[in-house]
Amino acid sequence: MAARWRGAVAAATLTTLALAGCASGGTSAESSSDGTAEMTMLTFETPNLPASLWDSAIARVSAKVPGIKIKKLVTPNVDRTTYAKQLASSGQLPDIMMAVNPQGFAEGGQLAEFTPEELKDYASPQSGAINGKIYQLPTNAQPQSLLYYNKDDFAKAGIGEVPTTWAEFLDTCAKLKAAGITPIAVGGGGQDTFASVYSWAGVVGTDVFLQDADFDKEIKSGAKNFTDPAFVKATEKIAQLSKLGYFDEEGTSRSYADHEKAFRAGSAAMYPMGSWFATSVDNDKPPFEVGAFAWPSDDGKAVVPNLTGGGMSVSAKAENVELAKKFALEWTKDKETADAFTEADGTFNTVAGYKPPADMGPLFKETLAIYEKAVKDGTVTPAFSIEQGDNGLPAEFTVPIQQIAVELLDGTSDAATVAKKLNDEYAALQ
Known part of the structure; x- marks a missing residue:
């Protein structure tokens, strides 16, 4: 790699x-x-x-x-x-x-x-x-890794409330798939591999950074590495979504622009993305109403990865x-x-x-409200692969993370393999 x-x-x-x-x-x-x-x-x-x-x-x-x-x-x-x-x-x-x-x-x-x-x-x-x-x-x-969703798709699948816990999120995905609707849009094709990381950043925010905001510092100091149990647990969640068929199979071949176009055309019910998508929708509405919610956590805390x-x-x-x-x-x-x-x-x-x-x-106002509540609740975290400064991973590490994320999304790598690849890539940069 x-x-x-x-x-x-x-x-x-x-x-x-x-x-x-x-x-x-x-x-x-x-x-x-x-x-x-x-x-x-x-x-x-x-x-x-x-x-x-x-x-x-x-x-x-x-x-x-x-x-x-x-x-x-x-x-x-x-x-x-x-x-x-x-x-x-x-x-x-x-x-x-x-x-x-x-x-x-x-x-x-x-x-x-x-x-x-x-x-x-x-x-x-x-x-x-x-x-x-x-x-x-x-x-x-x-804010990164917010979940924008197609309200029509949720209604068709009989989903009345957005999920707040991971268990509820899995149930939401199952109901969407049972209704013939692809649950989650993903991207990462061509040179736009950055679009591959938003789901992963969501679970790393909830399972790693919320409990340990200095995780990246510990990686850099050598106190921890990517086989840390909390990081592997978070990564296993994305592997689970892939194994269950909840990701758009064609998504990782799409450029960023085509990724957004596909969601607007109904490719999937949920679109993990940054806050900029809110104004994109407000300025050019798709043929369905879009809502937003924070990435679900195990205990229901609304976590917002942010740069x-x-x-x-x-x-x-x-x-x-x-x-x-x-x-x-x-x-x-x-x-x-x-x-x-x-x-x-x-x-x-x-x-x-x-x-x-x-x-x-x-949608901008809804997104801003989610962010401001997370600020108030203390649930704003770093955004994996997008962090900067002393609490960020090396900039040269960003593209390898994004490329490995594509393997995670399309099911060609599991959590253990991904953790080892990250360790190998990081060691090679030192």
Whole structure:
């Protein structure tokens, strides 16, 4: 597994670097004749975040930061962290980067640190800290592994209430299958392997992180490994769902965009996904009503895996680091930009005093209520494979986790095999 993955990344690196060289002409900042600093900014596009949204926000924020001119770069797929590392390996690290995992970059001295004064307006100013320092603005909270569901399918299967315990969840899946409805949509095809991990992150949140929020630190210190009984127990739940035929068999061959389209077309009754799907539904309703609930736990606690981060990082070698940081900070303070991304991508902005637009749709509000209750109840956990900072696994480990998750979903690996593969992959990275 390790060798196969490294070979694939090496090939992808050569391809994407060649494309980057052709498309961008390099990513280093330059000064124009009038003294304006031209900065490169790495973005990413999804069905929720089209080019037009980025372009308008860049223009708006640039107008508020005199002396800067932004040249937009677009990640060729959703794995922006791997792409940023590929650019960095050839000396082309962008000046400003959106939602790139800072691990590895920060320890290597490649990112600028944000000061406590610059972070004073953030609700979670130490989220994602690396050795106590912040290299990515903790701008957004994005719950992961929520279960969005087709209310028509639930009604057809005679399901009156959403499940809160694992036993109830298994019963719900059984009733759906008996009614001829595939219970759970999964994804992970092509380069979009990230979509494979949401079910797994759900059970790791309930069975591992809720009891031991420092599990990843213990993995990194060597105090534990992935054959830990709690982790294997969580993984066995996903293997059980696969064995019972509760996953969409075609799902792991679909790209992220096709994964969402399939659920909208009725491929399955439940769709484990992040909070951004709520605004996707509110903005473009499918032909059925969608509801949401938290991942079920053994005892009924509503657990919400979450990542608070997602903001901008600045290269330590940008021509004008302070100007680049000013742009990044202004981006988060600009209400129109914050509203635009909240409306498009369901982000829960963590800048102090920010309120989402009052006309946000019903599924966004339902999702936000689930998250806020979990915050109140103390049941927000890290999100497996998506964690960052000192309490996160290495960024290079993310893609192997996602690829192993595909094997778990399609039934080609069991829990014990998966745990051993994770240990082997992790050891190979050290």
